[in-house]
Amino acid sequence: MASMLGRFGGWLFHQPYLLVCITYMCWALNIVLGRYVAGHFPPVALSFSRWGVATLILLPFAWPYLKRDWPAIRRHMPLMTVLAVTGTSAYNTMAYWGLQYTQAINALLTQSTGPLMIALWTFAMFGDRLSLRQVTGIFISLTGVVVILCRGDVEVLRSISFNRGDIWFFSALIIFAFYSALMKKRPAMHPLSFLAFSMGWGTLWLTPVFLWELSTGRTAPVDLTSALTLIYVAIFPSIVAYICYNRAIELIGPNRVGALYPLIVAFGAAFAILLLGERPQLFHLIGCILVLGGAVIATRKAAQVRAA
Numbered sequence: 001m002a003s004m005l006g007r008f009g010g011w012l013f014h015q016p017y018l019l020v021c022i023t024y025m026c027w028a029l030n031i032v033l034g035r036y037v038a039g040h041f042p043p044v045a046l047s048f049s050r051w052g053v054a055t056l057i058l059l060p061f062a063w064p065y066l067k068r069d070w071p072a073i074r075r076h077m078p079l080m081t082v083l084a085v086t087g088t089s090a091y092n093t094m095a096y097w098g099l100q101y102t103q104a105i106n107a108l109l110t111q112s113t114g115p116l117m118i119a120l121w122t123f124a125m126f127g128d129r130l131s132l133r134q135v136t137g138i139f140i141s142l143t144g145v146v147v148i149l150c151r152g153d154v155e156v157l158r159s160i161s162f163n164r165g166d167i168w169f170f171s172a173l174i175i176f177a178f179y180s181a182l183m184k185k186r187p188a189m190h191p192l193s194f195l196a197f198s199m200g201w202g203t204l205w206l207t208p209v210f211l212w213e214l215s216t217g218r219t220a221p222v223d224l225t226s227a228l229t230l231i232y233v234a235i236f237p238s239i240v241a242y243i244c245y246n247r248a249i250e251l252i253g254p255n256r257v258g259a260l261y262p263l264i265v266a267f268g269a270a271f272a273i274l275l276l277g278e279r280p281q282l283f284h285l286i287g288c289i290l291v292l293g294g295a296v297i298a299t300r301k302a303a304q305v306r307a308a
Helices: 002-012 016-036 043-075 077-099 104-111 114-126 132-149 155-159 164-185 191-215 224-252 254-258 263-275 282-307
Strands: none
Touching: 016 077, 016 104, 016 224, 016 254, 016 263, 043 077, 043 191, 043 224, 077 104, 077 164, 077 191, 104 164, 104 263, 114 132, 114 164, 114 254, 132 263, 132 282, 164 224, 164 254, 191 224, 224 254, 263 282
16 A cells, blocks of 8 residues: 555656646635634734644654755755745735735636736846746636636625725746746755645744734634644645645646646635535636636646647
8 A cells, every 4th residue: 555655646646737726726725714713813822833733733743854855955945945935934924914804706817817926036136937838828828717706796896895805916927937936946955844844934934924823912812713724734735735836846846837827716716615605607617628728728838749
């Protein structure tokens, strides 16, 4: 059984688009859950606890690689610090903070701009450009996003209002897009040592903000909702999703990974149907077809070249 799991893990580690799908499924549910516990679990406490617990879970598995890769980590400490702060503590804290004041639909709509944000950062930092095929695919996917979010009625978009929560969430997305682009410069090391250090170091940088939040009297309640929330966000959107996301960027680059960002909205719609009892309707089908079709168009050329 162990050898079979090992072979499956080795196969999965070379399937970038499947890795991206796993990542975005985890993150779609994370957005819905973050909004659900807004007002119940303080945002900084949720982010601090998420990364702290995730680090403790991952550390026993990553420790041998951390010891081996420590010279590389120390040699690239400034870069590793920027990656740790932008990819974990700053991004997630700002996103959770924004979800305290905005609706999930706004967050998903904002999240769908991820491909454009990543493309802008990769162009600014490395001169990378999106191909016409990628631009076309992203546009089709974004059209599908709009269909899902407005429930097939364009008039719904006129009723959407934006507030400070949306500004926080959009700012968080800009930071994470910067992290995604900067991952091209990630030092060579084992993925577990990279992730464990990033999570642990990012948690330490978040400590002063967490202490400030505690000083304001905002504390996380000790109850079943908090416990289940923490278990999920520590394992799936953190450890599982980041291992998959970082590996996908390593295989196909940030622009192609970013082109699939609208899948988060499609997965979010699926979770709403499965978990919240929302009835599947025609706009769900049309939107998901557009999202998936755009994703295929945006990534098809890369897949064909790789297969050749």
